[in-house]
Amino acid sequence: MNAIDNKWIGKRTIRPDGADKVTGRAGYSADHSMPGMIWGRVLRSPHPHAVIRGIDTSKAEALPGVKAVVTAKDIVDFPLDKSVMLGIQDMRWMCRNIMAREKALFHGHPVAAVAAISEEVAEAACKLIEVDYEVLPHVIEIEDAIKPDAPILHDFVRHEGKPSNIATTMVNKLGDVDAGFAQADLIIERSFKTRPVHQGYIEPHACTVSHAADGKVTIWSSSQGQFMVRAMTSLLTGIPQSNIRAIPAEIGGGFGAKTIIYLEPVAVMLAKKSGRPVKMVMSRDEVFRATGPTSGSMSTVKIGVKKDGSIVAAQGTFYLQAGGLPGSPLRGPVGCSFSPYNIENVLSVGYDVVSNRSKVAAYRAPGAPLGAYATECVLDEIAEKLGMDKLELRLKNTAKPGGKTVYGATFGQITFKETVEAIKNHPHYTAPLDKNPSKGVVRGRGVASGFWFNAGGESSAQVNLTEDGNVTVTTGHPDVGGSRASIANVTAELLGIDHSRISVLIGDTSSIGFSNLTGGSRVTFASAMVVTQSTEKVIGQLKERAAKIWKIDPEAVIWDNGEARPAGPNAGQFPPLTLKELAAKANEMGGPIGAGVQLNTTGADPGFATHCVDVEVDVDLGIVRVLRYTAAQDVGRALHPSYVEGQIQGGVVQGIGWALSEEYLYNAKGQLDNASFLDYRMPVCSDVPMIEPIMLEIPNPKHPQGVRGVGEAPIVPPLAAIANAIHDALGKRFYSLPMSPPKVLEVIDAR
Amino acid sequence: MAKLHVTTTINGEPTEFLCDPSQSMLDVLRNTLGLTGSKEGCGTGDCGACSITLDGRLTCSCLVLAAEVGGHEINTIEGMAQGDELHPLQQKFLEMAALQCGICTPGVLMAARALLEKNPDPTETEVRFWLAGNLCRCTGYDKIVRAVLETAAEMRSAA
Numbered sequence: 030m031n032a033i034d035n036k037w038i039g040k041r042t043i044r045p046d047g048a049d050k051v052t053g054r055a056g057y058s059a060d061h062s063m064p065g066m067i068w069g070r071v072l073r074s075p076h077p078h079a080v081i082r083g084i085d086t087s088k089a090e091a092l093p094g095v096k097a098v099v100t101a102k103d104i105v106d107f108p109l110d111k112s113v114m115l116g117i118q119d120m121r122w123m124c125r126n127i128m129a130r131e132k133a134l135f136h137g138h139p140v141a142a143v144a145a146i147s148e149e150v151a152e153a154a155c156k157l158i159e160v161d162y163e164v165l166p167h168v169i170e171i172e173d174a175i176k177p178d179a180p181i182l183h184d185f186v187r188h189e190g191k192p193s194n195i196a197t198t199m200v201n202k203l204g205d206v207d208a209g210f211a212q213a214d215l216i217i218e219r220s221f222k223t224r225p226v227h228q229g230y231i232e233p234h235a236c237t238v239s240h241a242a243d244g245k246v247t248i249w250s251s252s253q254g255q256f257m258v259r260a261m262t263s264l265l266t267g268i269p270q271s272n273i274r275a276i277p278a279e280i281g282g283g284f285g286a287k288t289i290i291y292l293e294p295v296a297v298m299l300a301k302k303s304g305r306p307v308k309m310v311m312s313r314d315e316v317f318r319a320t321g322p323t324s325g326s327m328s329t330v331k332i333g334v335k336k337d338g339s340i341v342a343a344q345g346t347f348y349l350q351a352g353g354l355p356g357s358p359l360r361g362p363v364g365c366s367f368s369p370y371n372i373e374n375v376l377s378v379g380y381d382v383v384s385n386r387s388k389v390a391a392y393r394a395p396g397a398p399l400g401a402y403a404t405e406c407v408l409d410e411i412a413e414k415l416g417m418d419k420l421e422l423r424l425k426n427t428a429k430p431g432g433k434t435v436y437g438a439t440f441g442q443i444t445f446k447e448t449v450e451a452i453k454n455h456p457h458y459t460a461p462l463d464k465n466p467s468k469g470v471v472r473g474r475g476v477a478s479g480f481w482f483n484a485g486g487e488s489s490a491q492v493n494l495t496e497d498g499n500v501t502v503t504t505g506h507p508d509v510g511g512s513r514a515s516i517a518n519v520t521a522e523l524l525g526i527d528h529s530r531i532s533v534l535i536g537d538t539s540s541i542g543f544s545n546l547t548g549g550s551r552v553t554f555a556s557a558m559v560v561t562q563s564t565e566k567v568i569g570q571l572k573e574r575a576a577k578i579w580k581i582d583p584e585a586v587i588w589d590n591g592e593a594r595p596a597g598p599n600a601g602q603f604p605p606l607t608l609k610e611l612a613a614k615a616n617e618m619g620g621p622i623g624a625g626v627q628l629n630t631t632g633a634d635p636g637f638a639t640h641c642v643d644v645e646v647d648v649d650l651g652i653v654r655v656l657r658y659t660a661a662q663d664v665g666r667a668l669h670p671s672y673v674e675g676q677i678q679g680g681v682v683q684g685i686g687w688a689l690s691e692e693y694l695y696n697a698k699g700q701l702d703n704a705s706f707l708d709y710r711m712p713v714c715s716d717v718p719m720i721e722p723i724m725l726e727i728p729n730p731k732h733p734q735g736v737r738g739v740g741e742a743p744i745v746p747p748l749a750a751i752a753n754a755i756h757d758a759l760g761k762r763f764y765s766l767p768m769s770p771p772k773v774l775e776v777i778d779a780r
Numbered sequence: 781m782a783k784l785h786v787t788t789t790i791n792g793e794p795t796e797f798l799c800d801p802s803q804s805m806l807d808v809l810r811n812t813l814g815l816t817g818s819k820e821g822c823g824t825g826d827c828g829a830c831s832i833t834l835d836g837r838l839t840c841s842c843l844v845l846a847a848e849v850g851g852h853e854i855n856t857i858e859g860m861a862q863g864d865e866l867h868p869l870q871q872k873f874l875e876m877a878a879l880q881c882g883i884c885t886p887g888v889l890m891a892a893r894a895l896l897e898k899n900p901d902p903t904e905t906e907v908r909f910w911l912a913g914n915l916c917r918c919t920g921y922d923k924i925v926r927a928v929l930e931t932a933a934e935m936r937s938a939a
Contacts, residue, residue: 043874050882051870053817053857057883060816229917231821231829232883281819281883282917313822510880510918671877675919679880682920706826706915714911714921 037521037528038734041671044514045533046279058235058251058278063306066237067096069292069299070151070309072141072158073319074133077385077699078167078180081129081140081160088157089143094150096303098158099142101128103298105267109185113264116257116546118289120264122354126388127265127291133162134182134353135387136700137318139291144299144307167385167699168194171327171348174384182353182383196355199363199379201435209342209374213333217410220329221403222765223748224692225350227322228392229683229711232281234320235310236292240300246273248297251280253287253507254546259538265294266301276537280507284683285391286321288548317704322693323392324349324357330366330403338417338425342374343367347400349381352388357381361396364436365745366404368480369445369637370426375435385699391548393680394481394741398687398748402766405477405749410762419476419753420453423639436482441634444663444727445478448639451661451723452476457641458659464758469649472656473758478639479745483738484549485630489542490559492520492567493623498609500524502563503536504556505544510679510740511672512552518668519557519734523564525591526608542627550738553668554729555630561733566624574618575606632731636742638662640681644754648777651770653689653755654716660746661723665737670724677722677743684747686712692767786850790815791859799846806830806841809856817857817886821915828914831887832856838894840913857886860893869893869931878927880918888914892928900936904929 049055086098104124107113113120124130129138141158145151166180173179174194181192188195210216236250246268252258258275262268280287292309300307311320327348333341345366349357359379367375379396412422427446433439452458464472491503502520506512513533521528545551568588575593576583585600586593592605615622643657660677667673690710694702703709728735748766756762761776783798790813799808804823809815809832818841821827825840832841833855841856860867869892872878879885888911895902895910902910907928908921916924 041875041877044877046882047874047879048866050879050885051866051873051889052861053815053886055882056816057819059820060810062811229915230881230883231827231915231917232819232881233821279883280881281821282881284917310820313824313827511877514877669877671923672880675877675880675923678920678922679918680920683917705824706822707824711915711917712921713913713915714925715905715908716912717921719922719925720920 035522037518038668039670040518042514042518042528042669044511045517046508046513055279057232057281059310061237061249061278062308063237063239066306066308067144067146067303068148068151069142069144069296069307070148070155071139072155074129074136074138074140076133076162076164077136078165079133079162080165081131081133082163083161084141085159086141089154092150092154092157094146095143095154096305097144097299099295099298099302101130104128104294105265106130115260115264119356122356122388123261123289124265126354127294135385137315137387138353139319142295142299144303169384169386169695169699171325171350171382171384174382175348182385186383194383195380196351196383197381199359201363201377202375203433203435204374206342206344206374206376210333212341214336215411215414216331216333217407218329218331219407220764221406223326223399223402224766225322225325225386226687226691227317227709228284228286230282230284230286233311233313233316234291236296237306237308238293238296238300239306240297244272246297248273248275248293249278250293251278251287252290253280253283253509253548255507255538256505256543257288257546258290258293261290262293262297266297268297274537274539277507277535280509283509284393285395285548288391288546291320313706314704317709318701319387321390321392323395324351324389326350326399328362328399328403330407332407332411334411338415338422340370340372340426343372345377345400345403347379349379349396350386350389351381351383352386353383354388355381355383357389358391358395361394362400364482365397365480366400368434369428369478371428371432377435393683393744397479397481397745398684401477401479401745402748402752405746406752409753409756420449423449423478442730444725445637447725447727448637448661448663449478451725452639452641452659455641455659455723457657462643470645470647471758472643472645473754473756474641474643475750475752475754475757476639476641477746477749477753478637479742481550481636481742481745483633483636484551485555485633486545486551487629488544488555488559489625489627490556490563491541491623491625492560492563494567494612494615496612498612499530501532501534502560503534503541504560505536505541506547506552506556507535509547510675511669512556514672515553515668516556516560519560520564523561523568524608525589542625550636550740551633554633554732554736554738557668557734557736558630558732559626559628562626563624567622570622570624571608571611574611574615577618578606578614579603632729633738634729634731636663636738638742638746640746640750642750642754644751644758646755646758646773651773651777653768653773655685655718657718659721659723660743661725662739662742663725663727663737664739665729665732666726666735667724668734668736673724673739674722676740678720680743681720681747682712682717684744685717685751687766688748688751689767690769784847786847788849788851789853791855801847803846804842805844805846805849808846809841815856815858819883819886828891829884829887831890831914833890833894838891857890860889867893868935872927872931876923876927876930878919878923884914884916888916888924896932896935900932902932
């Protein structure tokens, strides 16, 4: 599609859900209520590791106002010896994550839940539940969990034949690394640590659930996929999917973490037992203690190069914290770390390590930032040692079309080089930087790149004409950051009608076909594809109706700028028929006009990003401030540029938080000490500068509009870019995140 | 404990409600009065999603006891637009895409309006520090700050 001719695609239109969101009318998860509704609360383990010998709920049940109590007995058990998968989630772990079964595995692990006439009564009833715990020694950090004498979380986990906390190992291999390193003129090997960080969405998990007398269940909740909510609730409660309707509320941020659920199955069982609708809302404290975060990590990356900078071998070892149950995003660091580069010999190994923390959940490009942090810092050191420009080193080694990746894919079109060149040619990279602007202040500049797989997958859409000649478009994925705006632009463009005549809605599980999660940077890619195909079918119907009215062949009708016209003089002389006119005649000419498409979409090629950042370090206080940030990314086609920029800017700032200030702090008792927004320090408005996005629009040839996923790649480079900038400022390298004031001072003082 | 009877003004309308002595204003707004535009992100005054004005002063409604608001004037996000006419900040936020998920947006708008009433010509730094009590995890703040500065400029030229 030629960008110059576009009337709506690429325009900064007002989002369809905008007015509701600026006036407080939009209905998020906790905003729904029902007549007769009662409140659910969760009792959580005070111990990081304990056998649950028994639970006595009788006193709680006897408390006036209590309507139901639920424990693991009420949730479907998935025995440990047989994996049952829903997407990438293993139900053996999910059933134990939403309600502790044999053991409490982290401080805050749910052990029971109560529904009562008020939150206060439910809370009081939780305190009356008597849990007989056998407290066990706990382990929090990776290095401790992999020691031979570490407390073992699960008897069923074996590593190299022995009981272990290493739940799984992932190995990706290409060529022969030993032979590769033997050719190297320079080898750099470094180890890095990162801390678990929370996705930090502002909307806590919440749901309202009704279980009617006929067994029909309705769930109002926000998630990254109403079909996931339905399927997982069905698996964990035993209620068939056909009896569950999951209605997607507006979602107040997810960033991957709302691709699983915590409350819905519990609320359904409370509603079933009590016969009353049940509402559950997590506190922020519960969100921090018991949901997310993403894995902390311990990595070693070794890269060998020739004198001219060509990389001959790379090896990565990545230990990731899974939390109390297996499931670290190993694929992220193992598959992404070296993929931007053309390296013949690669060995990339990941270990999934359980310890007594909350089970990790997906976070924006899951695991990839950890790997890029290590790899891109090592590359920075290599460039320094070789005396080579940092971007030149990357340009020399960029992956090529037809190149094979360590994770098995073969690259088609590849657009990494363009992101590096965009930064290299940007005035930011060449601007002079006063490295010592005042006493006690030093400045530095850093660069780093990143890679994310992107995804296609199942999506459904339905495009219907209204009787008055306007259009409704329904898709099946929650809109986390403006996807409805993009869909409105696409539909208006294809139909040739004004943007304001199109309504874009998110259907519930009973009103639209199956659609996979909003995740993997897939939604704009996949939904634009199914909406395009649905709209093309509608245009086909419109042409047929016009042909019928004109009594000519449908092939002789074209659709142009919102009207049916005869294809040429030979087709006949008829005045054009507008969409409105055809809609008005629809019923007499054959019935309602509308079409849907359900598809497993493919062709979502990977995304690449290269970032440049200037930082300032206060050497007395250890404070690092980001002064300037430029982020280049191949975005394919920006259907709505503002929301593409927003993805880049938001991802970068999450990366800044990960690099500089965010971390989980556990005390010696295995309890999280900073479960609040005050103590878990996410970037606030005054912490960051404007973030300049460079959108490189190189159309993805496998998509009707050229779309490429954009949401995740932006969080991959910032960790290393900032570490490299701090090195440029201080002349010291950092091997551990976050680079918070105490850690920065430690490194400065060590001089 | 017996409920307390409170008479107050919310978005210009005389309002009465009953509350427990321990209930926050946010809880009453959301769960008693059905004004769910103010959001609970933390309940500890750290995220700003529940921002309201109390006698014109910006505050987190989760930190105000509902029993204390008798005789005072409260404004919430629901009172920001005049009928169908959006406040210039609301309109600019839409035009400049200063929201993604939108959960922080009511609080950010309330805070930004309070800023512009106090300081119609803020610098970027002043906007950033004034909004430092409103967490946003989606936007990286860039478009929010630009929208506030742009609205301020337009409101000044219209005045």
